[in-house]
Amino acid sequence: MTLRTRYSQFPVAVKLVSLPLIVFLSLWTVGAIGLGYFARNYLAQTAYKETSDLAVLLQQDLQQKEKLLSLKARWVSEERSVVNAVSTGDRALLLRTLLPIQSALELDLLKIVDTNGQSLLSSQQRSLNGVEFQDAIVNTTAQTGLEVSGILLADNTAPCSLVSFFSIKSATTILANLVVGIAIDDALLQQIRGNTSMHLVAFQGDRVTASTLMLKRDRSWSFPQADASPQRIEIAGETFLSKTVELPSFDGPTLQIAVLKSFEETEQAERKLWGVVAIFGLLGGILIVGVMLLGFRVTQALSRRIQSLTQATQALAQGDLTIRLQTDTQDEVGVLAQGFNTMAEQLTLRDRQLSQHMQQLESTLEELHRTQGQMVQSEKMSALGQMVAGVAHEINNPVNFIHGNLSYVERYLQDLLRIIHSYQHHYPHPSPSLQAELEEAELDFLVEDLQKILKSMKVGSDRIRNIVISLRNFSRLDEAEFKLADLHEGIDNTLMILQHRLKAQSDVPAIKVIKNYGQLPLVECYPGYLNQVFMNLLANAIDALEEAAQKKTREERDxxxxxxxxxxxxxxDNWAKIMIADNGLGMSEAVRSRIFDPFFTTKPIGKGTGLGLPISYQIVNEKHNGKLECDSTAQKGTQFVIQIPIRQPNLNCPLVQIPNPQNGQLQH
Structure with missing residues (x-):
């Protein structure tokens, strides 16, 4: 039996549902996987670009240190007491004069060489103490009298030095030459690294001379060449992106510094991304299967009527000329086919629009890549808001179409029921064959169940429309003008989006939200940015409560x-005041004093960026001329207070009042 023969034997309901189900599931799966690969490649490109940018910043920082070292050398060479001490040639006087200067200027190397190339004084401190440099190169360069700066290499794996040469002159002649330097050691690299996530490794050939990592200095190491693009390398079991910066020395060989950026954060982001893609695909599949099952129920009802029409046609072909059927049901089938075609055309149009939105999102992400610091996070939130608004718009039109047509379906159903009741009233005693068909079709059950189905469809469509309204209200991140907005509506929309985190989980109890709203007028603000502030503060409160719940016993949680x-x-004083408090673990004063510092976070790596609260502070204080304050006590809880003026000062442009989407008209 061929596949076509088997397919022809399937019921009509199965034929109508199976092909759209397979196509929709395939398209949804391919789209989700494609989106995941696109986002993964973007994360990798971002990590490579950040590594290259860090290498550029390292070069700029070393250039600044070289300029500062030259200024120190110039000052020392022109100091009157130094000139007098060098002119006398007294070594004890030189020591008394220069050693305090060396300590005050934090110089690791200080050397005086006379015009004959002989060393008058040599002092090496800290990590350069006891390090052997090639004195011939130092004396030769100093003897030339040139004012130059560069890298001075040391023997073996000792730290190299950044040095500057300057002449010490009297009124008439050159007395000697001054050599000052700072060690390129672990401490200097750690100072350059600061609190960032990058690491620095200075190496000469295959030997490490300084590092911010715990590396063995007695073994050979291999790093990428200076002219190569960032590459992945593995050190101590951890994967890094490495970019090498080359620093030429006076004697030919070069000192190289490798900029290492951990690739673990990117890999964690990729794992989370694929998790989101999997959830997105699963939810989409469940939604499509649910819609198809509902369609299967509807097509089953239609197939019963088609079967009745087929049986009547067969009876007529056999010579039963007394049978009669309602012919107006053909209009129902025609309207259904026309509606399906219209829906298919709309889905095709929406798919093209979604593709355009994705292209716009790609362009936006590329533009965001050129920004730094807090603007990166802010622009990412804006792009996310645009995508949410686009997705909400794409969902809203089909839902409005379904919701708007339900009233017509219900009215047509009532018309059909009225005709059936009228027929039963005028013909209370149908023929036995017709009576058997009515009993087989279970007419009373069909009438009752069909009304229940329409009611459940209406409830479901109302629920989807409410969710779409909340998403559209929350995603006002691209509004560039002050508008009159209802802050209570923004808070409620944020709570609806976070509703899944407020519910009880397997290991975390449900979180209670107590709202005490006052009488607030419409406020002049950027609604989208304030929604971002609400989202950051409420999400932090939920994180704190989840962490506190995990540290409490069941009795304490109850x-x-x-x-x-x-x-x-x-x-x-005509200000709006919003207070958001929780009874979590709270914060110490040391942590509370730094929460608005960029990149400061107490959360684990990969969970917090340290930008949420700084951006919220910037939105409230700078964009809205308001105040964002935090009051927290350890083990008791935290409260954030937002204060913004009801009317913005020096605002001369006309304001637009944001309409409430709850009162909008549905699109048919």
Whole structure:
């Protein structure tokens, strides 16, 4: 039996549903996987670009240190007491004069060479103490009298030095030459690294001379060449992206510094990305299967009527001329086919629009890649808001089409039921064959169940429309003008988006939200940016409550459940005041004093960027001329207070009042 023969034997309901189900699931799966690969490649490109940028910043930092060292050398060479001490040639006087200067200027190397190339004084401190340099090169370069700076290599694996040569002159002649330097050691590399996630390794050939990592100095190491693009290397079991910076020395060989950026954060982001893609694909599949099952129920009802029409046709072909059928049901099938074709055309159009939105998103992400610091996070939130608004728009039109047509379906159903009841009233005693068909079709059950199905479809479409409204309200991140907005609506929309995190989980109890809203007028603000502030503060509160719940016993959680309090009020000086508090673990004063510093976070690596609260502070204080304050006590909880003026000062442009989407008209 061929596949076509088997397919022809399937019921009509299965034929109508199976092909769209397979196509939709295939397209959804391919789209989700394609989106995942695109985002993964973008993360990798971002990591490579950041590594190259860090290498450029390292070169700039070393150039600044070289200029500063030259200024120190110039000052020392022109100091009157130094000139007098060098002119006398007294070594004890030179020591008394120069050693305090060396200590004050934090110089690791200080050397005086006379015009004959003989060393008058040589002092090496800290990591350069006891390090052997090639004195012939130092004396020869100093003897030339040139004012130059560069790298001075040491023997073996000792730290190299950044040095500067300057002449010490009297009023008439050159007395000697001054050599000052700082060690390129672990401490200097750690100072350059600061609090960033990068690491620096200075090496000469295959030997490491300084590093911010715990590396063995007695073994050979291999790093990429200076002219190569960033490459992946593995050190001590951890993967890094490496970019080498080359620093030429006076005697030919070069000192190289490798900039290492951990690739672990990118790999963690990729794993999370694929998790999100999997969840997205699973939810999409469940949604499509659910819609198809509902369509299967509807097509089953239609197939029963088609079967009745087929049986009547067969009876007529056999010579039963007394049978009669309602012919107006053909209009129902025609409207259904026309509606399906219209829906297919709309889905095709929406798919093209979604593709355009993805291209716009790609362009936006490329533009965001050129920014740094806090603007990166802010622009990413704006792009996310645009994508959410686009997706909400794509969902909204098909849902409005379904929701708007439900009323017509219900009215047509009532018309059909009224005709059936009228027929039963005028013909209470149908023929036995017709009576058997009615009993077989279970007419009373069909009428009752069909009304329930329409009611559940209406409830489901209302639920989807409410979710779409919340997403569209929250995603106002691209609005570039002040508008009159309802802050309570923004808070409620944020809570709806975070609703899944407020519910009870397997290891975390449900979080209670207590709202105490005052009488707030419409506020002049950027609604999208304030929604971002609400999202950051509420998400941090949820994180704190989840962490506190994991450290409490079940009895302690029952006595003091996790709670978030949200209150608003209109102050006497015409300001809006929003307070968001929780009863989590709180913060120490040392942590609280730094929460608004960029990149400061107490969360594990990969979970927090340290930019949420600094960006919120910038939005409230700079964009809205307001105040964002934090009051926290360890083991008791945290409260954030947002204060912004109801009317913005020096705002001369006309304002636009944001309409409430709840009162908008549906599109048919």
């Amino acid at each position: 006595i003091q459940p996790g709670t978030i309090w949200i209150s608003t009020q209109h102050t006497s």
